[in-house]
Amino acid sequence: MNKISHETMRESSVLRWSALILVALTMFFAYMFVDVLSPLQTLLEQQKGWTPEVYGTFASSEYFLNVFVFFLFFAGIILDKMGIRFTGLLSCIIMLIGAGIKLYAISDWFGADNALYDLLNSFAVSFPPAAKLASVGFAIFGCGIEMAGITVSKTIVKWFTGKEMALAMGLEMAIARLGVAVVFWISPYFANLGTPDVVRPVAVCCLLLCIGFLTFFVYTLMDKKLDSQDSTLSKELDEEPEEGFKMSDLGKLLTNKVYIITALLCVLYYAAIFPFQKFATSMLENRLGLSTTDASQLFSWFPIGAMILTPLLGWFLDKKGKGATMLIFGSILVFVCHMTFAIYPFVEGDSNSLLVAYSAIIVLGVSFSLVPAALWPSIPHLVDKTYLGSAYSIVFLIQNFGLWLFPIIIGVVLDKSNPAEVLIANNGVYNYTPAMLVFASCGIFACILGLWLKAEDKKHGYGLEEPNVKS
Numbered sequence: 001m002n003k004i005s006h007e008t009m010r011e012s013s014v015l016r017w018s019a020l021i022l023v024a025l026t027m028f029f030a031y032m033f034v035d036v037l038s039p040l041q042t043l044l045e046q047q048k049g050w051t052p053e054v055y056g057t058f059a060s061s062e063y064f065l066n067v068f069v070f071f072l073f074f075a076g077i078i079l080d081k082m083g084i085r086f087t088g089l090l091s092c093i094i095m096l097i098g099a100g101i102k103l104y105a106i107s108d109w110f111g112a113d114n115a116l117y118d119l120l121n122s123f124a125v126s127f128p129p130a131a132k133l134a135s136v137g138f139a140i141f142g143c144g145i146e147m148a149g150i151t152v153s154k155t156i157v158k159w160f161t162g163k164e165m166a167l168a169m170g171l172e173m174a175i176a177r178l179g180v181a182v183v184f185w186i187s188p189y190f191a192n193l194g195t196p197d198v199v200r201p202v203a204v205c206c207l208l209l210c211i212g213f214l215t216f217f218v219y220t221l222m223d224k225k226l227d228s229q230d231s232t233l234s235k236e237l238d239e240e241p242e243e244g245f246k247m248s249d250l251g252k253l254l255t256n257k258v259y260i261i262t263a264l265l266c267v268l269y270y271a272a273i274f275p276f277q278k279f280a281t282s283m284l285e286n287r288l289g290l291s292t293t294d295a296s297q298l299f300s301w302f303p304i305g306a307m308i309l310t311p312l313l314g315w316f317l318d319k320k321g322k323g324a325t326m327l328i329f330g331s332i333l334v335f336v337c338h339m340t341f342a343i344y345p346f347v348e349g350d351s352n353s354l355l356v357a358y359s360a361i362i363v364l365g366v367s368f369s370l371v372p373a374a375l376w377p378s379i380p381h382l383v384d385k386t387y388l389g390s391a392y393s394i395v396f397l398i399q400n401f402g403l404w405l406f407p408i409i410i411g412v413v414l415d416k417s418n419p420a421e422v423l424i425a426n427n428g429v430y431n432y433t434p435a436m437l438v439f440a441s442c443g444i445f446a447c448i449l450g451l452w453l454k455a456e457d458k459k460h461g462y463g464l465e466e467p468n469v470k471s
Protein backbone atom coordinates (compact mmCIF):
# COMPACT_ATOMS: atom_id res chain seq x y z
CA MET A 1 0.00 0.00 0.00
CA ASN A 2 1.27 3.50 -0.86
CA LYS A 3 2.29 5.77 1.99
CA ILE A 4 -0.21 8.65 2.32
CA SER A 5 1.36 12.09 2.58
CA HIS A 6 -0.91 14.38 4.63
CA GLU A 7 1.37 17.40 4.26
CA THR A 8 0.25 20.26 2.07
CA MET A 9 1.61 23.79 1.80
CA ARG A 10 -0.91 24.97 4.37
CA GLU A 11 0.84 22.87 7.03
CA SER A 12 3.94 25.05 6.63
CA SER A 13 3.46 28.18 8.70
CA VAL A 14 5.96 30.11 6.56
CA LEU A 15 4.04 29.35 3.35
CA ARG A 16 0.65 29.91 4.98
CA TRP A 17 1.60 33.33 6.30
CA SER A 18 3.39 34.23 3.04
CA ALA A 19 0.16 33.55 1.16
CA LEU A 20 -1.64 35.82 3.60
CA ILE A 21 0.87 38.66 3.20
CA LEU A 22 0.62 38.52 -0.61
CA VAL A 23 -3.18 38.84 -0.71
CA ALA A 24 -3.16 41.37 2.15
CA LEU A 25 -0.82 43.60 0.14
CA THR A 26 -3.35 43.66 -2.68
CA MET A 27 -5.95 44.90 -0.19
CA PHE A 28 -3.45 47.37 1.34
CA PHE A 29 -3.03 49.21 -1.96
CA ALA A 30 -6.74 48.90 -2.78
CA TYR A 31 -7.75 50.49 0.55
CA MET A 32 -5.28 53.32 -0.08
CA PHE A 33 -7.01 54.06 -3.34
CA VAL A 34 -10.49 53.97 -1.74
CA ASP A 35 -9.67 56.82 0.63
CA VAL A 36 -7.22 58.83 -1.42
CA LEU A 37 -9.69 61.72 -1.79
CA SER A 38 -11.14 61.48 1.75
CA PRO A 39 -8.71 63.97 3.30
CA LEU A 40 -9.16 66.35 0.36
CA GLN A 41 -12.86 67.18 0.60
CA THR A 42 -12.16 70.83 1.38
CA LEU A 43 -9.70 71.12 -1.55
CA LEU A 44 -12.21 69.43 -3.86
CA GLU A 45 -14.82 71.99 -2.85
CA GLN A 46 -12.40 74.90 -3.39
CA GLN A 47 -10.81 73.67 -6.65
CA LYS A 48 -13.52 71.63 -8.33
CA GLY A 49 -16.70 73.02 -6.77
CA TRP A 50 -17.75 69.69 -5.23
CA THR A 51 -20.29 70.59 -2.51
CA PRO A 52 -20.82 68.14 0.41
CA GLU A 53 -23.79 66.70 -1.48
CA VAL A 54 -21.74 66.16 -4.65
CA TYR A 55 -18.90 64.71 -2.58
CA GLY A 56 -21.29 62.42 -0.65
CA THR A 57 -22.85 61.14 -3.88
CA PHE A 58 -19.40 60.59 -5.40
CA ALA A 59 -18.27 58.73 -2.23
CA SER A 60 -21.29 56.44 -2.32
CA SER A 61 -20.83 55.66 -6.03
CA GLU A 62 -18.18 53.09 -5.03
CA TYR A 63 -21.02 50.78 -4.04
CA PHE A 64 -23.56 51.63 -6.75
CA LEU A 65 -22.97 48.79 -9.22
CA ASN A 66 -22.51 46.25 -6.45
CA VAL A 67 -25.91 47.09 -5.05
CA PHE A 68 -28.07 48.09 -8.01
CA VAL A 69 -26.62 45.87 -10.71
CA PHE A 70 -26.16 43.09 -8.10
CA PHE A 71 -22.52 42.84 -9.10
CA LEU A 72 -21.56 41.45 -5.71
CA PHE A 73 -24.17 38.74 -6.02
CA PHE A 74 -22.61 37.61 -9.31
CA ALA A 75 -19.12 38.04 -7.84
CA GLY A 76 -19.97 35.46 -5.15
CA ILE A 77 -21.24 32.99 -7.74
CA ILE A 78 -18.17 33.60 -9.93
CA LEU A 79 -15.95 32.98 -6.90
CA ASP A 80 -17.68 29.74 -5.94
CA LYS A 81 -17.75 28.52 -9.56
CA MET A 82 -14.46 29.80 -11.00
CA GLY A 83 -12.27 29.77 -7.93
CA ILE A 84 -9.90 32.11 -6.17
CA ARG A 85 -7.25 32.61 -8.89
CA PHE A 86 -9.59 33.66 -11.67
CA THR A 87 -11.77 35.83 -9.44
CA GLY A 88 -8.84 37.51 -7.71
CA LEU A 89 -7.09 38.45 -10.95
CA LEU A 90 -10.34 39.63 -12.50
CA SER A 91 -11.03 41.82 -9.47
CA CYS A 92 -7.57 43.43 -9.75
CA ILE A 93 -8.14 44.22 -13.44
CA ILE A 94 -11.54 45.76 -12.67
CA MET A 95 -9.97 47.90 -9.93
CA LEU A 96 -7.30 49.16 -12.33
CA ILE A 97 -9.87 50.09 -15.00
CA GLY A 98 -12.05 51.95 -12.48
CA ALA A 99 -9.08 53.74 -10.94
CA GLY A 100 -7.84 54.84 -14.39
CA ILE A 101 -11.23 56.36 -15.21
CA LYS A 102 -11.35 58.22 -11.89
CA LEU A 103 -7.85 59.60 -12.45
CA TYR A 104 -8.73 60.76 -15.95
CA ALA A 105 -11.96 62.37 -14.72
CA ILE A 106 -10.29 64.65 -12.19
CA SER A 107 -7.29 65.44 -14.41
CA ASP A 108 -6.96 68.52 -16.63
CA TRP A 109 -7.19 66.26 -19.71
CA PHE A 110 -10.90 65.99 -19.05
CA GLY A 111 -12.03 69.51 -19.83
CA ALA A 112 -14.58 71.68 -21.61
CA ASP A 113 -13.38 70.91 -25.19
CA ASN A 114 -14.09 67.20 -24.71
CA ALA A 115 -17.25 65.58 -26.21
CA LEU A 116 -17.77 63.36 -23.16
CA TYR A 117 -17.39 66.40 -20.91
CA ASP A 118 -20.05 68.27 -22.89
CA LEU A 119 -22.37 65.27 -22.78
CA LEU A 120 -21.99 64.90 -19.01
CA ASN A 121 -22.49 68.64 -18.64
CA SER A 122 -25.81 68.52 -20.49
CA PHE A 123 -27.83 67.17 -17.52
CA ALA A 124 -27.92 67.54 -13.71
CA VAL A 125 -25.69 70.61 -14.04
CA SER A 126 -25.26 71.08 -10.27
CA PHE A 127 -23.20 67.85 -10.36
CA PRO A 128 -19.91 68.70 -12.14
CA PRO A 129 -18.99 66.51 -15.17
CA ALA A 130 -15.68 65.54 -13.51
CA ALA A 131 -17.61 64.29 -10.45
CA LYS A 132 -19.96 62.33 -12.72
CA LEU A 133 -17.15 60.57 -14.58
CA ALA A 134 -15.13 60.08 -11.38
CA SER A 135 -18.22 58.42 -9.86
CA VAL A 136 -18.45 56.05 -12.84
CA GLY A 137 -14.79 55.12 -12.36
CA PHE A 138 -15.24 54.71 -8.62
CA ALA A 139 -18.32 52.50 -9.15
CA ILE A 140 -16.27 50.20 -11.42
CA PHE A 141 -13.39 50.23 -8.94
CA GLY A 142 -15.93 49.36 -6.21
CA CYS A 143 -16.91 46.18 -8.07
CA GLY A 144 -13.26 45.17 -8.18
CA ILE A 145 -12.42 45.88 -4.55
CA GLU A 146 -15.49 44.14 -3.15
CA MET A 147 -14.89 41.13 -5.39
CA ALA A 148 -11.29 41.12 -4.14
CA GLY A 149 -12.56 41.39 -0.54
CA ILE A 150 -14.69 38.25 -0.73
CA THR A 151 -11.93 36.44 -2.62
CA VAL A 152 -9.40 37.27 0.08
CA SER A 153 -11.82 36.14 2.83
CA LYS A 154 -12.30 32.81 1.09
CA THR A 155 -8.54 32.54 0.56
CA ILE A 156 -7.94 32.94 4.28
CA VAL A 157 -10.55 30.30 5.12
CA LYS A 158 -8.86 28.00 2.57
CA TRP A 159 -5.43 28.28 4.20
CA PHE A 160 -6.33 28.75 7.87
CA THR A 161 -9.40 26.61 8.71
CA GLY A 162 -8.77 24.85 12.04
CA LYS A 163 -5.67 27.03 12.46
CA GLU A 164 -5.22 30.71 13.33
CA MET A 165 -8.10 31.88 11.11
CA ALA A 166 -9.24 34.91 13.13
CA LEU A 167 -5.64 36.03 13.66
CA ALA A 168 -5.06 35.76 9.89
CA MET A 169 -8.20 37.74 9.08
CA GLY A 170 -7.22 40.26 11.75
CA LEU A 171 -3.77 40.64 10.27
CA GLU A 172 -5.15 41.04 6.76
CA MET A 173 -7.49 43.79 7.98
CA ALA A 174 -4.64 45.37 9.98
CA ILE A 175 -2.58 45.64 6.79
CA ALA A 176 -5.60 47.18 5.02
CA ARG A 177 -6.03 49.69 7.90
CA LEU A 178 -2.35 50.59 7.57
CA GLY A 179 -3.16 51.48 3.97
CA VAL A 180 -5.90 53.85 5.15
CA ALA A 181 -3.64 55.43 7.79
CA VAL A 182 -0.85 55.90 5.23
CA VAL A 183 -3.16 57.52 2.71
CA PHE A 184 -4.47 59.99 5.30
CA TRP A 185 -0.84 61.16 5.64
CA ILE A 186 0.44 60.97 2.09
CA SER A 187 -2.66 62.24 0.30
CA PRO A 188 -2.52 65.79 1.74
CA TYR A 189 1.29 65.62 1.40
CA PHE A 190 1.22 64.87 -2.36
CA ALA A 191 -1.72 67.22 -2.90
CA ASN A 192 0.24 70.11 -1.37
CA LEU A 193 3.57 69.32 -3.03
CA GLY A 194 3.85 72.55 -5.05
CA THR A 195 0.59 74.09 -6.22
CA PRO A 196 -2.26 72.34 -4.33
CA ASP A 197 -3.71 69.69 -6.63
CA VAL A 198 -5.99 66.69 -6.02
CA VAL A 199 -4.71 64.75 -9.06
CA ARG A 200 -1.20 63.96 -7.78
CA PRO A 201 -2.18 61.67 -4.87
CA VAL A 202 -4.69 59.81 -7.06
CA ALA A 203 -2.00 59.18 -9.70
CA VAL A 204 0.38 57.84 -7.03
CA CYS A 205 -2.29 55.47 -5.67
CA CYS A 206 -3.06 54.23 -9.21
CA LEU A 207 0.59 53.21 -9.56
CA LEU A 208 0.49 51.44 -6.20
CA LEU A 209 -2.58 49.47 -7.33
CA CYS A 210 -0.41 47.91 -10.07
CA ILE A 211 1.89 46.55 -7.34
CA GLY A 212 -1.20 45.05 -5.66
CA PHE A 213 -2.02 43.29 -8.92
CA LEU A 214 1.48 41.80 -9.04
CA THR A 215 1.34 40.49 -5.45
CA PHE A 216 -1.96 38.76 -6.19
CA PHE A 217 -0.45 37.26 -9.33
CA VAL A 218 2.39 35.78 -7.27
CA TYR A 219 -0.20 34.39 -4.83
CA THR A 220 -1.99 32.56 -7.67
CA LEU A 221 1.15 30.43 -8.18
CA MET A 222 0.92 29.25 -4.56
CA ASP A 223 -2.83 28.70 -4.86
CA LYS A 224 -2.37 26.49 -7.91
CA LYS A 225 0.18 24.34 -6.13
CA LEU A 226 -2.06 23.99 -3.06
CA ASP A 227 -5.00 22.91 -5.23
CA SER A 228 -2.92 20.21 -6.88
CA GLN A 229 -1.72 18.97 -3.46
CA ASP A 230 -5.31 18.95 -2.18
CA SER A 231 -6.56 16.92 -5.12
CA THR A 232 -3.69 14.40 -4.77
CA LEU A 233 -4.51 14.09 -1.09
CA SER A 234 -8.23 13.58 -1.76
CA LYS A 235 -7.38 10.81 -4.24
CA GLU A 236 -5.02 9.14 -1.75
CA LEU A 237 -7.68 9.28 0.95
CA ASP A 238 -10.34 8.17 -1.53
CA GLU A 239 -12.52 11.20 -0.68
CA GLU A 240 -15.55 12.22 -2.77
CA PRO A 241 -14.84 15.47 -4.67
CA GLU A 242 -16.55 18.42 -3.00
CA GLU A 243 -19.96 19.37 -4.38
CA GLY A 244 -19.82 22.84 -5.94
CA PHE A 245 -22.13 25.78 -5.44
CA LYS A 246 -25.78 25.36 -6.54
CA MET A 247 -28.41 28.07 -7.06
CA SER A 248 -30.57 26.44 -4.36
CA ASP A 249 -27.82 27.27 -1.84
CA LEU A 250 -28.86 30.92 -2.13
CA GLY A 251 -32.29 30.04 -0.73
CA LYS A 252 -30.58 28.32 2.20
CA LEU A 253 -28.56 31.46 2.87
CA LEU A 254 -31.46 33.86 2.71
CA THR A 255 -33.58 31.79 5.08
CA ASN A 256 -30.78 31.36 7.60
CA LYS A 257 -31.97 33.64 10.43
CA VAL A 258 -28.70 33.97 12.26
CA TYR A 259 -26.84 34.70 9.01
CA ILE A 260 -29.33 37.48 8.20
CA ILE A 261 -28.96 38.99 11.70
CA THR A 262 -25.19 39.02 11.16
CA ALA A 263 -25.62 40.70 7.77
CA LEU A 264 -27.87 43.40 9.26
CA LEU A 265 -25.45 44.01 12.11
CA CYS A 266 -22.71 44.31 9.51
CA VAL A 267 -24.57 46.92 7.43
CA LEU A 268 -25.46 49.07 10.44
CA TYR A 269 -22.04 48.87 12.02
CA TYR A 270 -20.09 49.57 8.83
CA ALA A 271 -22.49 52.42 7.93
CA ALA A 272 -21.13 54.17 11.02
CA ILE A 273 -17.53 53.56 9.95
CA PHE A 274 -16.68 53.82 6.25
CA PRO A 275 -19.10 56.67 5.40
CA PHE A 276 -17.86 58.47 8.53
CA GLN A 277 -14.31 58.00 7.29
CA LYS A 278 -15.25 59.96 4.15
CA PHE A 279 -16.45 62.96 6.20
CA ALA A 280 -14.19 62.69 9.25
CA THR A 281 -11.46 65.09 8.09
CA SER A 282 -13.96 67.77 7.23
CA MET A 283 -15.89 67.13 10.48
CA LEU A 284 -12.70 67.59 12.52
CA GLU A 285 -11.79 70.73 10.58
CA ASN A 286 -15.20 72.20 11.31
CA ARG A 287 -15.69 70.98 14.90
CA LEU A 288 -12.16 71.77 16.14
CA GLY A 289 -11.01 74.45 13.70
CA LEU A 290 -8.07 72.31 12.53
CA SER A 291 -6.24 72.56 9.21
CA THR A 292 -6.81 69.76 6.68
CA THR A 293 -3.38 68.26 7.41
CA ASP A 294 -3.88 68.33 11.21
CA ALA A 295 -7.43 66.96 11.00
CA SER A 296 -6.35 64.23 8.63
CA GLN A 297 -3.40 63.26 10.84
CA LEU A 298 -5.60 63.21 13.95
CA PHE A 299 -8.04 60.92 12.16
CA SER A 300 -5.26 58.60 11.01
CA TRP A 301 -5.02 57.36 14.65
CA PHE A 302 -8.30 55.58 14.03
CA PRO A 303 -6.95 53.12 11.44
CA ILE A 304 -3.64 52.96 13.34
CA GLY A 305 -5.47 51.92 16.55
CA ALA A 306 -7.53 49.39 14.61
CA MET A 307 -4.41 48.12 12.89
CA ILE A 308 -2.66 47.39 16.19
CA LEU A 309 -5.64 45.82 17.95
CA THR A 310 -7.41 43.82 15.22
CA PRO A 311 -4.80 41.02 15.01
CA LEU A 312 -4.55 40.87 18.83
CA LEU A 313 -8.30 40.49 19.11
CA GLY A 314 -8.24 37.94 16.29
CA TRP A 315 -5.67 35.99 18.29
CA PHE A 316 -7.91 36.29 21.38
CA LEU A 317 -10.89 34.98 19.38
CA ASP A 318 -8.84 32.01 18.12
CA LYS A 319 -7.77 31.08 21.65
CA LYS A 320 -10.69 32.15 23.85
CA GLY A 321 -13.72 32.80 21.64
CA LYS A 322 -16.32 35.40 22.80
CA GLY A 323 -17.09 36.58 19.24
CA ALA A 324 -20.70 37.65 19.87
CA THR A 325 -19.70 39.57 23.01
CA MET A 326 -17.03 41.40 21.03
CA LEU A 327 -19.66 42.47 18.48
CA ILE A 328 -21.82 43.96 21.26
CA PHE A 329 -18.98 45.91 22.89
CA GLY A 330 -17.72 47.17 19.53
CA SER A 331 -21.17 48.55 18.69
CA ILE A 332 -21.43 50.34 22.05
CA LEU A 333 -18.05 51.99 21.47
CA VAL A 334 -18.96 53.29 18.01
CA PHE A 335 -22.00 54.93 19.61
CA VAL A 336 -19.82 56.52 22.32
CA CYS A 337 -17.42 58.00 19.75
CA HIS A 338 -20.07 59.46 17.46
CA MET A 339 -22.10 60.89 20.36
CA THR A 340 -18.95 62.63 21.58
CA PHE A 341 -18.45 64.32 18.23
CA ALA A 342 -22.17 65.13 18.08
CA ILE A 343 -22.57 66.84 21.45
CA TYR A 344 -19.23 67.71 23.12
CA PRO A 345 -18.73 71.50 23.22
CA PHE A 346 -15.40 71.59 21.35
CA VAL A 347 -13.46 74.88 21.50
CA GLU A 348 -10.95 75.84 18.82
CA GLY A 349 -7.34 75.73 20.10
CA ASP A 350 -8.36 74.25 23.47
CA SER A 351 -6.13 71.40 24.67
CA ASN A 352 -8.99 69.61 26.49
CA SER A 353 -11.03 69.62 23.30
CA LEU A 354 -8.11 68.09 21.45
CA LEU A 355 -7.72 65.44 24.14
CA VAL A 356 -11.42 64.54 23.92
CA ALA A 357 -11.18 64.33 20.11
CA TYR A 358 -8.11 62.07 20.29
CA SER A 359 -9.82 59.86 22.90
CA ALA A 360 -12.97 59.54 20.79
CA ILE A 361 -10.88 58.59 17.74
CA ILE A 362 -9.00 55.95 19.77
CA VAL A 363 -12.33 54.58 21.10
CA LEU A 364 -13.48 54.28 17.49
CA GLY A 365 -10.26 52.44 16.65
CA VAL A 366 -10.91 49.96 19.49
CA SER A 367 -14.46 49.48 18.26
CA PHE A 368 -13.23 48.95 14.71
CA SER A 369 -10.98 46.18 15.98
CA LEU A 370 -13.59 44.38 18.07
CA VAL A 371 -16.29 44.13 15.41
CA PRO A 372 -14.31 43.19 12.26
CA ALA A 373 -12.09 40.78 14.25
CA ALA A 374 -15.22 38.91 15.39
CA LEU A 375 -17.60 39.40 12.47
CA TRP A 376 -15.74 37.96 9.48
CA PRO A 377 -14.46 34.77 11.11
CA SER A 378 -18.01 34.11 12.41
CA ILE A 379 -19.45 33.59 8.88
CA PRO A 380 -17.86 30.12 8.35
CA HIS A 381 -19.57 29.05 11.62
CA LEU A 382 -22.98 29.88 10.17
CA VAL A 383 -22.92 28.46 6.62
CA ASP A 384 -21.70 25.47 4.63
CA LYS A 385 -18.26 25.92 3.04
CA THR A 386 -19.50 24.98 -0.47
CA TYR A 387 -21.22 28.36 -0.67
CA LEU A 388 -18.94 30.38 1.57
CA GLY A 389 -18.02 32.72 -1.32
CA SER A 390 -21.70 33.50 -1.87
CA ALA A 391 -22.24 33.85 1.88
CA TYR A 392 -19.51 36.50 2.06
CA SER A 393 -20.76 38.18 -1.11
CA ILE A 394 -24.32 38.54 0.18
CA VAL A 395 -23.15 40.02 3.48
CA PHE A 396 -21.03 42.43 1.42
CA LEU A 397 -24.02 43.17 -0.84
CA ILE A 398 -26.27 44.09 2.09
CA GLN A 399 -23.40 46.02 3.66
CA ASN A 400 -22.71 47.84 0.39
CA PHE A 401 -26.30 49.05 0.29
CA GLY A 402 -25.68 50.85 3.60
CA LEU A 403 -22.30 52.09 2.45
CA TRP A 404 -23.92 53.49 -0.68
CA LEU A 405 -26.84 55.09 1.16
CA PHE A 406 -25.10 56.66 4.12
CA PRO A 407 -22.71 59.09 2.41
CA ILE A 408 -25.71 60.39 0.46
CA ILE A 409 -27.80 60.73 3.63
CA ILE A 410 -24.95 62.47 5.44
CA GLY A 411 -24.33 64.81 2.47
CA VAL A 412 -28.02 65.75 2.42
CA VAL A 413 -28.18 66.14 6.23
CA LEU A 414 -25.14 68.42 6.07
CA ASP A 415 -26.61 70.54 3.30
CA LYS A 416 -30.02 70.79 5.01
CA SER A 417 -28.62 71.54 8.46
CA ASN A 418 -26.34 74.21 7.01
CA PRO A 419 -28.42 76.47 4.76
CA ALA A 420 -26.38 79.14 2.93
CA GLU A 421 -27.42 82.03 5.22
CA VAL A 422 -26.53 80.04 8.39
CA LEU A 423 -23.25 78.95 6.85
CA ILE A 424 -22.35 82.56 6.04
CA ALA A 425 -23.31 83.65 9.57
CA ASN A 426 -21.04 80.86 10.93
CA ASN A 427 -18.10 82.01 8.77
CA GLY A 428 -18.40 78.89 6.60
CA VAL A 429 -18.17 76.50 9.57
CA TYR A 430 -20.48 73.49 9.12
CA ASN A 431 -22.69 72.22 11.97
CA TYR A 432 -21.95 68.49 12.13
CA THR A 433 -24.24 67.59 15.09
CA PRO A 434 -27.22 66.17 13.13
CA ALA A 435 -24.91 64.19 10.84
CA MET A 436 -23.05 62.70 13.82
CA LEU A 437 -26.34 61.75 15.49
CA VAL A 438 -27.23 59.74 12.37
CA PHE A 439 -23.93 57.84 12.70
CA ALA A 440 -24.47 57.32 16.46
CA SER A 441 -27.91 55.78 15.91
CA CYS A 442 -26.32 53.05 13.76
CA GLY A 443 -24.25 51.97 16.78
CA ILE A 444 -27.38 51.52 18.92
CA PHE A 445 -29.15 49.35 16.32
CA ALA A 446 -26.00 47.29 15.75
CA CYS A 447 -25.76 46.69 19.50
CA ILE A 448 -29.37 45.40 19.64
CA LEU A 449 -28.60 42.99 16.78
CA GLY A 450 -25.45 41.87 18.59
CA LEU A 451 -27.52 40.99 21.68
CA TRP A 452 -29.98 39.07 19.51
CA LEU A 453 -27.14 37.19 17.81
CA LYS A 454 -25.66 36.21 21.17
CA ALA A 455 -29.06 34.91 22.35
CA GLU A 456 -29.49 32.86 19.13
CA ASP A 457 -26.00 31.46 19.51
CA LYS A 458 -26.73 30.44 23.09
CA LYS A 459 -29.96 28.72 22.00
CA HIS A 460 -28.61 26.89 18.92
CA GLY A 461 -24.88 26.54 19.65
CA TYR A 462 -23.32 27.96 16.45
CA GLY A 463 -20.02 28.26 18.27
CA LEU A 464 -19.72 32.06 17.99
CA GLU A 465 -18.47 32.26 21.56
CA GLU A 466 -16.11 29.28 21.06
CA PRO A 467 -12.39 29.52 20.20
CA ASN A 468 -11.45 28.85 16.54
CA VAL A 469 -8.27 26.87 17.15
CA LYS A 470 -9.06 23.26 17.87
CA SER A 471 -6.42 21.86 20.21
Ligand SMILES: NCCCC[C@H](NC(=O)[C@@H](N)CC(=O)O)C(=O)O
Pocket (backbone or CB within 6 Å): 145, 146, 149, 152, 153, 169, 172, 173, 176, 270, 274, 372, 376, 396, 399, 403
Ligand atom coordinates in the same frame (compact mmCIF):
# COMPACT_ATOMS: atom_id res chain seq x y z
N1 LIG B 1 -11.21 39.58 4.94
C1 LIG B 1 -11.85 40.76 5.47
C2 LIG B 1 -13.21 40.97 5.04
C3 LIG B 1 -13.81 42.31 5.04
C4 LIG B 1 -13.10 43.44 5.67
C5 LIG B 1 -13.94 44.66 5.74
N2 LIG B 1 -14.26 45.19 4.43
C6 LIG B 1 -15.50 45.30 4.00
O1 LIG B 1 -16.43 44.98 4.68
C7 LIG B 1 -15.74 45.88 2.63
N3 LIG B 1 -16.88 45.27 2.05
C8 LIG B 1 -16.00 47.35 2.78
C9 LIG B 1 -15.41 48.21 1.76
O2 LIG B 1 -14.66 47.76 0.93
O3 LIG B 1 -15.68 49.43 1.80
C10 LIG B 1 -13.16 45.63 6.57
O4 LIG B 1 -13.32 45.64 7.80
O5 LIG B 1 -12.36 46.37 5.99
